[in-house]
Amino acid sequence: MKNKEKQYVIPIFVPHLGCPNDCIFCNQKSISGQTKQVTKKDVEKIIIEYLDNFKDKDAYKEVAFFGGSFTAIDEKTQEELLEAAYQFIEEKKIDSIRISTRPDCINKEILKRLKKYKVKTIELGVQSSNDYILKRAGRGHTFSDVKKASKLIRWSGFTLGHQMMVGLPDSTKIDELNTAKDLIKLKPKMVRIYPVLVIKNTKLQKEYEEGIYEPNTLEQAIECCKELVYMFNEKKIDIIRIGLQNTDVITDSTKEESEVVAGPYHPAFGQLVEDSIWYDSIVNKIKKFNVKVKEVEIRVNPMNVNHVIGHKKENAQKLKDLYEVDIKVKADENIKLGKMELEVLKTFTDFKEEIAETK
Numbered sequence: 001m002k003n004k005e006k007q008y009v010i011p012i013f014v015p016h017l018g019c020p021n022d023c024i025f026c027n028q029k030s031i032s033g034q035t036k037q038v039t040k041k042d043v044e045k046i047i048i049e050y051l052d053n054f055k056d057k058d059a060y061k062e063v064a065f066f067g068g069s070f071t072a073i074d075e076k077t078q079e080e081l082l083e084a085a086y087q088f089i090e091e092k093k094i095d096s097i098r099i100s101t102r103p104d105c106i107n108k109e110i111l112k113r114l115k116k117y118k119v120k121t122i123e124l125g126v127q128s129s130n131d132y133i134l135k136r137a138g139r140g141h142t143f144s145d146v147k148k149a150s151k152l153i154r155w156s157g158f159t160l161g162h163q164m165m166v167g168l169p170d171s172t173k174i175d176e177l178n179t180a181k182d183l184i185k186l187k188p189k190m191v192r193i194y195p196v197l198v199i200k201n202t203k204l205q206k207e208y209e210e211g212i213y214e215p216n217t218l219e220q221a222i223e224c225c226k227e228l229v230y231m232f233n234e235k236k237i238d239i240i241r242i243g244l245q246n247t248d249v250i251t252d253s254t255k256e257e258s259e260v261v262a263g264p265y266h267p268a269f270g271q272l273v274e275d276s277i278w279y280d281s282i283v284n285k286i287k288k289f290n291v292k293v294k295e296v297e298i299r300v301n302p303m304n305v306n307h308v309i310g311h312k313k314e315n316a317q318k319l320k321d322l323y324e325v326d327i328k329v330k331a332d333e334n335i336k337l338g339k340m341e342l343e344v345l346k347t348f349t350d351f352k353e354e355i356a357e358t359k
């Protein structure tokens with residue numbers, strides 16, 4: 001019996017392989033940290049290396065083809081790459097295959113081929129539901145393509161995933177909230193949210209250097225992504241990633257090896273968003289008390305302790321600076337993930353009385 005609580009992903013990047021467009025923000029070779037195209041032998045080698053290093057042999061294992069536009073690859077190469085992964089399914093060494101692709105590269109024939117090789121999950125690079133913004137970004141498809149592909153994928157029995165971007169050229173926060181609303185209507189099982197970074201050797205770099213494009217600040221990106229998280233969580237849509245994966249080249253723009261020119265980069269961007277959500281929850285709970293609070297104890301699951309304190313203790317410091325509230329955080333395994341219990345330890349009245357007694 002496979003342990004679905006524990007899942008391993010074997011990532012295989014196919015940078016720009018099959019992609020018919022050159023999006024304004026995209027340099028897949030930089031984003032994936034890979035310049036060499038993969039072959040069938042590469043796929044086999046990567047899978048074997050990962051399997052040898054997995055500790056939990058009973059965990060659920062998935063091969064994921066990322067980057068490029070998988071179903072736009074020529075059919076022969078598609079089949080070779082899928083066959084390489086499929087043989088491990090037949091040998092019961094992996095459990096499923098995931099691909100990512102473009103909305104305009106999905107049809108019944110393509111889906112039939114993917115079924116043959118036991119592909120389970122298809123992620124669509126949507127980016128925006130606004131056709132003007134899609135055209136501005138050079139996507140080469142419309143939101144109508146997204147709707148058509150999403151329905152075909154779900155009706156064919158695949159698990160549907162969507163990827164959207166925050167901070168595209170001419171896109172506003174309202175556009176991004178509307179994109180989330182439009183995606184929710186299409187009922188994806190999961191989403192990824194990527195804030196736009198200005199990457200070297202892209203059209204966006206040229207626009208940035210010419211002053212045409214201004215990227216979001218880190219704070220703007222966090223606030224927007226936080227609202228998107230609330231929206232997707234309310235509809236119980238899994239958010240499987242927020243922000244690009246940190247790599248040797250997707251890193252701080254001040255580093256020589258970085259491919260990032262500008263934009264809301266942070267190595268723990270997803271954590272910052274989640275920390276901000278926890279901060280809001282704590283403030284809301286404190287505000288419900290009818291007294292001015294000086295010190296509180298927050299009990300959470302051990303897995304949530306860092307989110308309460310915040311990255312580099314930012315949440316704790318903000319509470320102290322803005323509300324003059326000190327927090328004590330206690331780990332409690334009996335509290336469910338994502339939940340907290342908050343108790344007032346000291347009010348300002350207590351604090352003043354203590355000071356008076358010491359005089």
